[in-house]
């Protein structure tokens with residue numbers, strides 16, 4: 001064991017001396033690994049960023065909220081079975097809330113109706129088109145975390161009376177009010193004036209998934225007064241606006257029971273006979289996640305595979321240079337064997353040499369990748385990038401593995417050299 | 427001259443019997459050794475002579491456990507070398523045998539000290555003890571002031587001294603020197619021979635390959651190889667006898 005440590009130390013020393021005396025050659029070879037590590041690391045940060053952005057977007061949905069919708073949140077083959085389902089009515093929320101109140105130990109907390117469609121918003125000469133316009137009740141703050149940068153969300157009275165007030169998203173506020181506070185200003189939506197009472201804190205967008213930044217919210221009563229969902233049909237004949245009901249559960253551990261309870265309630269609302277199939281869907285964040293996970297994983301695997309190829313090319317360079325090194329130092333190998341080096345000593349020595357090269361490349365590559373991430377993050381703040389400690393460790397492990405794998409064949413051939421043949425080599 | 431008055435009677439270090447070595451070169455078989463028997467005891471000083479291609483180096487490699495015979499028996503310190511695996515052979519080379527090469531074979535990028543330390547590293551010795559031993563060995567060969575020099579900062583004679591220090595640092599049973607003065611001028615060669623003589627006086631066992639009679643004259647016993655067999659094995663170096671063999 002001690003001998004192994006001494007031999008290891010000696011191998012590192014030799015590897016270092018070797019790199020120093022063949023500086024150009026080592027640098028060029030390490031370049032292959034540098035490029036590979038930069039590519040893999042950047043891909044890793046992008047994948048990490050996708051994951052974080054994805055989780056952030058998912059958090060908007062909430063992991064303790066059930067969504068009653070017409071369409072399920074998963075791809076369906078028999079879409080025609082869902083097309084003709086009855087629309088979800090915002091009134092269901094009230095009915096469900098009454099049922100919750102009447103049920104002792106209900107697993108449900110509160111039902112919140114939402115209606116939404118796309119609208120343009122104007123203030124002064126500024127306009128934002130296609131803004132996700134949401135009508136809901138003040139209970140909305142229970143189902144979703146809404147952080148207001150300025151002002152507040154609308155309260156229960158405004159909600160009940162259908163006050164003409166809006167809470168606007170961060171991006172919307174920035175476009176409409178580039179240089180002033182939006183609070184208490186009146187914006188124009190479809191010809192109607194709404195007073196801005198709150199601005200959401202920035203959430204960040206991700207892959208076009210839903211974000212609070214580009215939406216506005218108003219009391220449902222006001223929404224219903226001025227907008228008519230049934231008239232919202234786009235060129236493809238699809239209904240643009242839609243309503244659903246979201247229900248917050250008391251304890252997310254009992255999500256399944258809550259779901260059963262809500263299903264029962266909805267069957268009663270719809271007046272379904274026991275043998276009838278449900279004509280609505282109840283979804284939770286998890287369902288959405290599991291439909292998107294395979295997509296995400298495919299992107300990750302494909303990305304890592306492609307960037308991994310560049311690392312592979314780097315590894316071949318290392319293998320090549322290690323073979324050259326073994327050839328050049330055949331006589332030295334013979335001498336070492338004559339002095340008592342065992343096969344594994346020689347094997348270790350050349351493995352360390354290739355590993356040292358890869359570690360050097362990995363370290364430089366990682367540093368480069370770090371600065372590149374930093375630059376990209378500065379230049380494109382919305383681009384998802386996540387540079388983590390885990391990634392550093394992973395890259396270093398990948399570097400070491402690359403060194404070990406690419407160095408193995410040459411190191412093995414060196415360790416098997418016949419001492420006399422090696423000594424005679426000129 | 428330097429002849430023994432009596433044959434040495436120390437314990438047997440090397441005992442080979444009827445050793446052959448064939449090299450297969452395509453169709454042709456080169457029979458480098460054709461049946462060599464030899465016994466060497468502790469604290470002998472043996473010169474191996476013979477014309478070029480007679481198998482001197484082949485025999486040395488065999489004795490140094492770098493090569494294995496095609497046939498025949500080889501016992502080193504009473505153990506049959508044929509029974510040893512690769513690691514055991516490496517251990518024997520490390521601890522029992524010190525090699526000195528014609529071309530010095532120092533590691534070019536390492537200092538004298540590190541070159542001499544190498545066998546001790548392979549033996550698993552602690553860094554402090556290792557350094558002390560290596561420094562001592564270098565001092566013994568007169569290079570106490572050159573321990574941080576690299577080979578290219580040393581003269582040929584100094585390089586060979588480093589190599590000798592490296593060969594004896596592990597206190598081996600025998601020192602094998604294959605034409606140690608072959609790359610040196612005669613004056614430096616004599617210095618190296620004086621060093622070997624000193625080692626011999628201190629109890630080391632030395633086997634020396636050489637072409638040169640002046641060099642062989644330092645040994646206490648000489649064998650002559652020709653075409654892979656021992657033609658003559660005699661104590662001391664007798665110039666007339668040697669001349670007769672050479673002609």
Ligand SMILES: Nc1ncnc2c1ncn2[C@@H]1O[C@H](COP(=O)(O)OP(=O)(O)OP(=O)(O)O)[C@@H](O)[C@H]1O
Nearest residue numbers: 449451456457458477478479480481482483484485
């Ligand atoms: N690896 C090998 N493959 C083929 N033939 C070899 C090999 N090694 C040695 N020989 C042959 O074996 C014979 C003995 O070689 P060896 O090197 O032992 O001679 P030598 O006595 O040391 O000669 P010199 O004085 O020139 O060093 C030679 O004919 C040589 O060509």
Ligand SMILES: [Mg+2]
Nearest residue numbers: 482483484604
């Ligand atoms: Mg020779």
